[in-house]
Amino acid sequence: MYKPNFIHLLLTFCMTDNPDLKEFWEARPLMLPSVSIDCVIFGYYDNQLKILLLKYKNTDCYALPGGFINQDENLEDAAARVLNERTGLKDIYLEQFYVFGDKDRRFDATHHKLMNGSGIILKADHFLLNRFISIGYYALINFSKATPMPDVFSDSCTWHDLNLVPSLIFDHDSILEKALHTLRKNLDEKLIGPNLLPETFTMNEFQNLYETILGEKIARSNFQRKILGLHMLKRLDKKITGGAHKAPYLYCFDTKTASKP
Amino acid sequence: MYKPNFIHLLLTFCMTDNPDLKEFWEARPLMLPSVSIDCVIFGYYDNQLKILLLKYKNTDCYALPGGFINQDENLEDAAARVLNERTGLKDIYLEQFYVFGDKDRRFDATHHKLMNGSGIILKADHFLLNRFISIGYYALINFSKATPMPDVFSDSCTWHDLNLVPSLIFDHDSILEKALHTLRKNLDEKLIGPNLLPETFTMNEFQNLYETILGEKIARSNFQRKILGLHMLKRLDKKITGGAHKAPYLYCFDTKTASKP
DNA sequence: GTATCATTGTTACAAATTGATACAATGACT
DNA sequence: AGTCATTGTATCAATTTGTAACAATGATAC
The missing domain is CATH 1.10.10.10 (Winged helix-like DNA-binding domain superfamily/Winged helix DNA-binding domain)
Known part of the structure; x- marks a missing residue:
């Protein structure tokens, strides 16, 4: 676990001396404010539909893979990047399905808990504690070709059987539900086979x-x-x-x- | 036409002394950054499907009604507010259909032209010139109950026959196209009659x-x-x-x- | 008042699609 | 060779859709 050393990063107001995390946080000013992306990554194996979930370090918190949008990056490309970072795959089928943006879509307590798990103390005005809208994308990928990779904040990035999904942080439960609903609705129009x-x-x-x-x-x-x-x-x-x-x-x-x- | 008097509004970097506009611009800090809303408002009359368009003052620029999201406002409520401001209607059928967010979704030249039409000179760092993603909503309304109302920047807010729509500013042409496509796709599932x-x-x-x-x-x-x-x-x-x-x-x-x- | 005409509500039947079932073919095992 | 589970295909009924016809009706013309 990291020992916070109270170095104040000017632009991001969080405390850490881990170089990876420092880079992560310092990159924030280049991102599009207020907007995030969440990816529901579907895979198919052993006659089961599965989704990829991250588990945050030193917590029992599961989450959909997500990220932010760089200022010089298309939305779709940001989703593809998130997907690539978690699976190693490129050129993947991605479909935007909904935007989640309630006014109270901010999750201070959970964010503090998640970051504490990585030894980070968020200051009260950290950007993560702002309101974010989140654009949902779902991906259909070839299970056997993916190499799940956790990010710096998570222990693990693993497949979960769709009917054994743990309860998720934030509003990720309803994001998953909406993704599944859209996938079903699109099943007759979009060709999902070649991807899964x-x-x-x-x-x-x-x-x-x-x-x-x-x-x-x-x-x-x-x-x-x-x-x-x-x-x-x-x-x-x-x-x-x-x-x-x-x-x-x-x-x-x-x-x-x-x-x- | 307004005579710009070079008063510098601290927070908004545009020049005007019209009190309505001043209020409009000064309200900006309360909005969710980077995100806007565009509404495709469908009405039905005389056996024709029609949409509501704004025409900017002293230009030949037509646009979909749009707006921004207040920090304490749900996305859906923001769309309903935009709709209400243009039609006077409340409790209207609204459906989110897509988010438009290319990295080069910024329209400096057009914004300058539009604001010049209202006698406003935008400074180079005005927030309007930033990149925005735009969430598209379409509305189905009872034509005869609506009272189209232009906003402070527009001459007129009028119905246009769907096959006589002029070319629109920004990427509003493709937003309209996507809205129409979604409406058609949803026709069998969503009950559109009672609204139109x-x-x-x-x-x-x-x-x-x-x-x-x-x-x-x-x-x-x-x-x-x-x-x-x-x-x-x-x-x-x-x-x-x-x-x-x-x-x-x-x-x-x-x-x-x-x-x- | 009666004939005409366009449109409406309904019915009739064919064509296509879907649902349910049956059956022969196959390849491994006993 | 006989058994068995599964596959590929055929068959027939049930339902939905496409097309056409027909009687009813309410105004207008004469």
């Missing part, structure tokens, strides 16, 4: 993804008929597995037809 | 509204079957009009069933 699935997959895996997102069962044969009717999949070789049954085909997305208008 | 139509209306008027928003014709009998099947309308008396044909029924929305889940 590996290169090749079976029809059963594809159906499981839909069922997991929608939270309901789909009749197998009807699903197959519908999906194949969209001509978005290319059928590949038979999969040779150890299952005591007929081997399923493998499919991949047909890039010629897989994009919808 | 008068208390009572004929089925034909209702269908015209849908056709206007979607930009395509709908088969009459199918529309009637579908709408009546939703049980959201109550049938009232026959309408007695001068039409040389069968008199249509009047309908109103059935408040018991008119809200969808």
